[in-house]
Amino acid sequence: MSTDEQILTTTSSVAPATECSPDEYEMVYHKPTTLVDVSMHYCPGCAHSLVHKLIMEVVEEENIQDKTIGIAPVGCSVFAYDYMNIDMQEAAHGRAAAVATAVKRLMPEKYVFTYQGDGDLAAIGIAETLHAINRGENILIVFMNNAVYGMTSGQMAPTTLPGMKTTTSPDGRDTSFYGSPIRIAELMAQLPGAYFVTRQAVNSANAVRRAKKALQQAFRYQQLHKGTCLVEIIGNCPSNWKMTPAEASKFIDEEMVKTFPLGDVKVPAATANNKE
Numbered sequence: 001m002s003t004d005e006q007i008l009t010t011t012s013s014v015a016p017a018t019e020c021s022p023d024e025y026e027m028v029y030h031k032p033t034t035l036v037d038v039s040m041h042y043c044p045g046c047a048h049s050l051v052h053k054l055i056m057e058v059v060e061e062e063n064i065q066d067k068t069i070g071i072a073p074v075g076c077s078v079f080a081y082d083y084m085n086i087d088m089q090e091a092a093h094g095r096a097a098a099v100a101t102a103v104k105r106l107m108p109e110k111y112v113f114t115y116q117g118d119g120d121l122a123a124i125g126i127a128e129t130l131h132a133i134n135r136g137e138n139i140l141i142v143f144m145n146n147a148v149y150g151m152t153s154g155q156m157a158p159t160t161l162p163g164m165k166t167t168t169s170p171d172g173r174d175t176s177f178y179g180s181p182i183r184i185a186e187l188m189a190q191l192p193g194a195y196f197v198t199r200q201a202v203n204s205a206n207a208v209r210r211a212k213k214a215l216q217q218a219f220r221y222q223q224l225h226k227g228t229c230l231v232e233i234i235g236n237c238p239s240n241w242k243m244t245p246a247e248a249s250k251f252i253d254e255e256m257v258k259t260f261p262l263g264d265v266k267v268p269a270a271t272a273n274n275k276e
């Protein structure tokens with residue numbers, strides 16, 4: 001859809017859409033101007049594109065496009081900088097939180113966020129992430145947990161579910177051999193530098209609304225300089241899960257949330273709970 005295209009709804013109760021004049025429509029949705037108007041390379045139904053859009057909607061609505069700097073990861077979302085129309089910096093695999101630390105310390109007035117998959121953040125980058133949060137860096141970490149290394153064809157990640165088949169656990173993840181999935185949100189929330197930690201999903205309209213609200217809250221908290229915000233989002237990988245997007249959405253509701261329950265994990269004192 002081009003930026004000129006909009007979803008319109010008629011204010012008239014009788015006239016068919018094809019016969020309405022533009023004056024009779026009201027705009028109910030437009031693609032955020034903060035998204036570059038190009039096709040994305042993601043597989044059909046992949047959550048990365050949707051979460052890119054949510055972040056950019058928040059940036060547009062908060063009117064912070066020229067004050068926001070994103071750090072892109074290595075993984076399927078490596079080209080996030082081609083889609084988000086803001087200043088962005090690529091980081092080496094797993095190092096996004098360290099790069100974000102430098103950017104934020106040099107430009108404390110900017111809104112700085114990382115966008116990272118679970119291979120990037122929870123495997124190769126877990127040390128950088130943990131230390132950045134322990135230092136209470138005033139950054140937002142957006143963590144896309146799809147339980148596999150999507151880009152490299154679906155290997156087991158630290159977040160792979162018990163018994164889940166991947167290309168490197170063809171018989172299913174055996175936790176007695178590989179350990180159990182790491183709950184990044186709960187782990188990081190224990191650190192004193194963590195200010196706001198939540199786990200959300202985007203596999204239904206209501207989940208999308210809650211995820212967007214969490215992202216908006218996290219961007220607003222960054223103004224307070226109180227510590228790190230971590231928004232974990234249960235994504236998907238229909239291609240490597242070998243499911244249709246609809247099956248992947250069901251899998252999240254029926255399986256992923258058993259290991260990764262949705263809701264706020266750590267909230268600033270005196271704020272409302274956002275649990276399911």
Ligand SMILES: Cc1ncc(C[n+]2csc(CCOP(=O)(O)OP(=O)(O)O)c2C)c(N)n1
Pocket residue numbers: 074075076077093116117118119120121124144146148149150151152157237
């Ligand atoms: C230092 C280094 N090690 C390994 C790789 C190979 N590699 C590229 S992406 C990736 C995993 C990406 O998985 P994830 O972060 O979960 O992102 P997803 O593709 O699932 O969104 C790996 C291991 C690399 N590029 N650099």
Ligand code: SF4
Pocket residue numbers: 041042043045046047048076146150151236237238239240
């Ligand atoms: S491989 Fe998986 S994570 Fe990567 S774009 Fe395709 S569906 Fe998305």
Ligand SMILES: [Mg+2]
Pocket residue numbers: 117118119144145146147148149150157
């Ligand atoms: Mg992944």
